[in-house]
Amino acid sequence: MGKNHKKLSNNLEERRKSIGLTQQELSVKAEVSRKSINAIENGVYVPSTVLALKISKTLSCKVEDLFQLPE
Amino acid sequence: MNKKERKKHLIHLAFWTWSWVLTLAIATFGPEFFWEEKSALTIVAIVVNLAIGILMVLANRKLFNHYDELERKIHLESMGLTLGLAVIIGLTYSLLDQKNLIHSDAEIGFLVGFISITYMISLMVNRKRYS
Structure with a gap:
């Protein structure tokens, strides 16, 4: 698990690295700024539903595989 | 982008x-x-x-x-803070002038300058917060 926001856990960084993408490459594919990807991975920003869906589609996985409510 | x-x-x-x-x-x-x-x-x-x-x-x-959604959030938070402070400081400044507690007359230029500086500072702070 990466660094998590208090309202949302994420493993975006692990998933991104596992398929060999840089933050820059993911940001281009998901049509969002690299800073947004970095902020989500660092748990300082909770993405909107649309952005979460875009990222999960780019990484070919389900949204729940990337983001979970903290236990 | x-x-x-x-x-x-x-x-x-x-x-x-x-x-x-x-x-x-x-x-x-x-x-x-x-x-x-x-x-x-x-x-x-x-x-x-x-x-x-x-x-x-x-x-x-x-x-x-x-802008993408993070940038929009950063700008919106900065605008919200700036608007709130501008109203409070603007009214305080105007009141000080009305009660003759300051030597010069209240100038709108002061408020515009205050808004610009507050917006720039809050943008810098928010960008740092979300990096």
């Missing part, structure tokens, strides 16, 4: 901002240095300045809509 499109929006905003500043200067100093105070030219200069100001705001909105 389309960098070319962003650059285009930035150039438009810069163009309208500088045009607004220029027409504001003309409307302010024109009656003093170039034509009579109560001339129709003064009204024309003020109306042109107002129209260009509206175009500047529209250019700013276009750029804002081009």
Whole structure:
């Protein structure tokens, strides 16, 4: 698990690295700024539903595989 | 994120901002240095300045809509903070003037300067927060 926001856990960084993408490459594919990807991975920003869906589609996985409510 | 499109929006905003500043200067100093105070030219200069100001705001909105959601959030938080502080500080400043507790008259320029500085500082702080 990466660094998590208090309202949302994420493993975006692990998933991104596992398929060999840089933050820059993911940001281009998901049509969002690299800073947004970095902020989500660092748990300082909770993405909107649309952005979460875009990222999960780019990484070919389900949204729940990337983001979970903290236990 | 389309960098070319962003650059285009930035150039438009810069163009309208500088045009607004220029027409504001003309409307302010024109009656003093170039034509009579109560001339129709003064009204024309003020109306042109107002129209260009509206175009500047529209250019700013276009750029804002081009931002991604994190950037929008950063700008919105900064605007919210700036608006709140501007109202509070503006009214306090006005009250101080009304009660003759400050030596000079309250000037709108002070508030504009305050808004600019507050917005820039809150943008820097929020960018740092979300990095």
